Amino acid sequence: MTPEDRFITLDVGNLDREHICCAFAGSKAAAGVAGKKDWIRGQLDDGFIFRKLDAKAKVFIEYTMAEKAWAPIYAPGYLAISCFWVSGKYKGHGYGRKLLESCEAEAENGVVVVSSAKKRPFMADKKFFEKFGYEVCDTAPPYFELLVKRINKDAPPPRFTSTAKSPSCDDNGGVVVYFTPQCPYNEYYVNVAEAEVIGRHGLPFEARAITSREEAQNAPTAFPLHSVFYRGKLVTQEFIYDDRVFDRVMGPVLKK
Template identity: 40%
Template structure:
């Protein structure tokens, strides 16, 4: 199976792996494509195994990353997903090798994950198996994994402002999302709004629209996050059960 690189010339004819046939996320799917076309100009990469499934990796030079990171000359893995029948067949390693090849003039690669496998986050066990090490941490469970190709280089770090695990709004629900994922538009702007209205809870939704917005995040994550009374509740899209445990 070959690896296919998406570009502004072929993206209209190619799928972007997630939400391929999910009609309710069609709007978010198209917004993700529009976001990709803009970010391709900043060195963003979307590489996928040429199959109809979730087998892909996304990465970008740290200088163009939207994550709250401090550093230079490292490649940042944004999203890395191998699912279903495509797992356990070397596809993850193949995609990582492509990232390494595209990072040959850089000092290494970094990726944000956590203390264990969590939804919408890359598996930390995979990174550990491939030689990555934990180079920084942020509350409540974020880990920055790094792999140097230049032994003399200095690893990047999380911004201090992204390490507390709390947001400034301590009333009701606070959500952050970006169009870096095709699922966020529906689950945040529609389902979460409906939930807050039904429960009569104040809701603040923050749409991350730029690198500047992303680097102001209170956690090192820009895809989707939900806080309740200032405390991080979940990075998942379906947060009702998480919120119900707290709200009752």
């Protein structure tokens, strides 16, 4: 077995020295990486798993018991995937299948993951999961889908909570962004990039950090990892980090 065929599961003994794949340390990512590692450290005792390829690569999966997930889903006895990524030259080598199978092997009732009908940035690819027997079991506005692979056919089907299915927040006259420490990009892209872009377009901006599992499980969005609201309505889970993205995402909304 070559080093690149070996997977590493993060634990208290190796967390400080191992990278966390999606954001290699740098001037913009450093604070977010440190925050994400602190977050992982706090989840390990609750069964959180971060498994990655033993290489400097974006090849990894994150999952935990759905009851412990930072997501507004009801899926007792299921495992919930929160992030799953195989990028670049590592695609097509079976790494994604191996990571997914390692998760499924630990599941009691099955596995769930939040996705969407159309492939979107920073979200699980629905087509990939469908190849392995996953299917839609619930939906939430504006485009979120809950995918499931049921292992115990007698277990009740998972679902989004009522807050996820009725996404809204108070109207501040502009943009509100909800986010969790689970994504290392949030520290910079929310508090710096999005704040600057939204402000440059003359809109009020407020960043609302979700700091506990309870808050995340009762969040007003199916994707508390990062969600953007305008005038109280959920617009996107995408980072609005420059004017190009602002025009594409917010342009149609502002014209209404």
